Amino acid sequence: MKVPMLDLSEQYQELKSEVLAALDEVMSSSRFILGDHVKKLETDVATYSNVKHGIGCGNGSDAIHIALQAAGVGPGDEVITTPFTFFATGGAVARAGAKPVYVDIDPVTFNIDPSKIEAAITPNTKAIIPVHLYGQMADMDPIVEIAKKHNLVIVEDAAQAIGAKYKGKSVGELGTAATYSFFPTKNLGAYGDGGMIVTNDDELAEKMSVIRVHGSKPKYYHHVLGYNSRLDELQAAVLNVKFPHLDKWSTLRREKAETYTRLLNEALGEKVVTPVEVEGNYHVFHQYTIRVPQRDELQKYLNEQGVQTMVYYPLPLHVQPVFKDLGYKEGDFPESEKAANEAISLPMFPELKQEQQEYVVSKIVEFFKK
Template sequence: MIPMLDIKRELNDIGDEIKKAVDSSINSTMFILGPNVKKFEEEAAKYLGCKYAVGVASGTDALHLALKAIGIKEGDEVITTPFTFIATAEAIVYCGAKPVFVDVEEDTFNIDVRQIESKINDKTKAILPVHLFGNPANMDEILALAKKYNLKVVEDCAQSFGATYKGKQTGNIGDAGCFSFFPSKNLGCYGDGGLVTTNNDEIYKTLIALRNHGSYTRYYHEVIGFNSRLDDIQAAILSVKLKHIDRFNQERRNVAKLYQKYMGDIVKYQKETDNATNVYHQFTVVAEKRDEIMKSLSSSEIASAVYYPVPLHLQKAFGNLNYKKGDLPVAEYLAEKVISFPINPYLEDEEVLVIANTVKAVL
């Protein structure tokens, strides 16, 4: 069996460190906003090169609270991509705002910056790019548009911890960055967790209140907030794994290169953004005979997945936005053709070869 990710191999590698950190957190008996949360926030901010990092309960909450913190409210519009996990657009709706979808580039899978400007109007307040599968979006063009039209930029970094764009870490480029620590992520905890990064003092101050019932001081509530706090135990785990993140990401890149070596040109690969480092949260290709490939892999006990089979503009949940099939053709094409193969720091060369040969046998 070859799974998409392999937590058991991870535990064989760093399990003793993690168990020690978890035991320490439990023994401290400070589980909510305890010392490990503050420690991890400081470590993450230093690694990412930003002024502030705020631990929250999930990547979805990171997006929601970041949008609230920059002032997104009812009636506003936020431009984003339809080719992503639903949380990206859900967070916009949570604020009472409207997601406006812009099609993606066929080669990078990220939002097509050439199409953003035509969607900007008086209601537009922010752009929410996604660094999809660990591949940074074209941030220079996005920042230029934001400056031209006085818009905020919130980065969805759920899949891109450790990825860089022109030497800067994702999450340290826009007004705020939003990370997920879902167990499958490059930097994942053993439950749910998230992080918001910013260099803005006011955004940071607002986030601190929003994540903790609108309170800076216990029982004194400045605004209506939320219960969205990173658990101390999860923070302890993340601090251990953060020390290994560069090694983990390099191993993912090595696996991606092996896939390309063994598969050759029988599939189309996600193009790395210019002057950027893709950390390959997923290794996703465009391929014909997707169903046949998945069936063949499954029969050999090899996992595969489709991210994402239905683009957001065609999801029933967003039916009120009145998009129809054909409106965003590239996202729709990719949704029908992409397939993701196992990728993790512990995947062995021989396993990559077996997967590649299985795909080649179908194609």
């Protein structure tokens, strides 16, 4: 049996007629940039996030950068975030001219450890970026409290967490702004790049809308240095077809996660650390990530057995070559480094079949027997 990490073909077949009709509508209208499809998606995603504004942009990386720039983050500022995340989180901080300041993660959730944030605050700290990794929101209450105490901006990196909740609150409700990615592999994925920022802040929303179009308002009159980062109509049309299915897909992901956890715990017990959904959280399982000390050997074995897996992420940001000038070294963030050596994500998508999951788990069991 071959089990892919992700298979979007069944989803496409289910939605094919709607998708093609939506794309034809855009092609026939000949309006490809910031049209009605983008406006609809912005409105719907903002409403879904329980906030007032959605600002579509080119991708999830730009979404973070635009949110930081609109919030006034720039040269000389520091932004606290986690080193155990995709490069875009730290990269957006650096592109804004600010300095990424890393703090370690909670080993249970893989998310930023709020108890370590305050010690990293300096007079130059301007913002905090909690990353809602793998589909579960970070512990936001203490982060919000720290931000209020020190007058800091919170930009939630929710690239992997659309639909997740924390104590009944949606992504975007607790921070100054939140950012989504619509990369094709995401829970709500386009057929190319795309992103969005959501916020309740009227002034911030206006600034972000201007920044994404070269900083111009009205057209050809530039008051800030923006850049070209717009969500196009074709991607928005695809996302509008997919969006009504998101909650159903999240439910299916949660069911797949429950199956994995049951099968793994029954067969292997403590040999494998399965994901934990923290009480009060609603985890949307963008990834189903386990921890095993023999991660690399397990990945090699599963690949030989036809099971595709991924490692998110093998090298934390504080030891990435591009950030060497920040002065961090191996050993500075032991939990992040341990996670980078142990975490492995198993196949996860709404259409994943139980027999495929049973096959994956049987091969993990085989590995441990060997």
